Amino acid sequence: MFRLEETIEDRVRARLIKYLGRDDTGVRKVVLKLFLEGGRYTTGDIYEYLHKKGFDVTYRGVSAMVGLMNTRLGILSIDVTGDHNIYLLKDDYRNVVDLVLENY
Secondary structure (H helix, E strand, C coil), X not given: CCCCCCCHHHHHHHHHHXXXXXXXXXXXXXXXXXXXXXXXXXXXXXXXXXXXXXXXXXXXXXXXXXXXXXXXXXXXXXXXXXXXXXXXXXXXXXXXXXXXXXXX
16 A cells, blocks of 8 residues: 655644644744744744734743644744743744745
8 A cells, every 4th residue: 555754844834834724823924934034033023013913912821832832833943041031943844834824
């Protein structure tokens, strides 16, 4: 029997769809779109951005959300050399995130 192998991108796509399926407020989608812009962000940067967009979020909640994106989804890269962790979207997953957001 012939079986197609699931790629890493397929697994990330499935995780992203499931992750966004639990996004009742749209905040996760907004954060993913922010990362697609290609910047490097601290938790504080993301918190400020969301606050300006009118989301009722806490700094701690944003920290947990970004941490989950990093550990569970595996789509973020983290720089821990400075005073604050700096997150950015891994180039390898940019297209997957973009396609999921387009279709979600």
